[in-house]
Amino acid sequence: MTKKIAISVPDDVAERLAKEPNVSAFITASVRGLMAGERTRQALREVGFVLTDAGLAEAGRKLDEAQAKITPELRAKAAALLSESSRGRLEIRD
Incomplete structure (x- = not known):
């Protein structure tokens, strides 16, 4: 399922996004990368790493x-x- 949202971004980000043929796919991949990092940091914390x-x-x-x-x-x-x-x-x- 997908959901349409409207966002506001700074000019430099808007300029970068304007270069993408599929902004939705680019944003999705970027956010999923951040989410993966969050999961990794959480897993490390759970086994005792202090981050x-x-x-x-x-x-x-x-x-x-x-x-x-x-x-x-x-x-x-x-x-x-x-x-x-x-x-x-x-x-x-x-």
């Missing part, structure tokens, strides 16, 4: 820093290793 906004922000910064270190050359090398390992030809070197 704070500050801790999540710090983890996000660390992830951004790590991703920034991935060069195109490193990405290509990783893809080649993955390809070789999936064919059973990976040679482990020290």
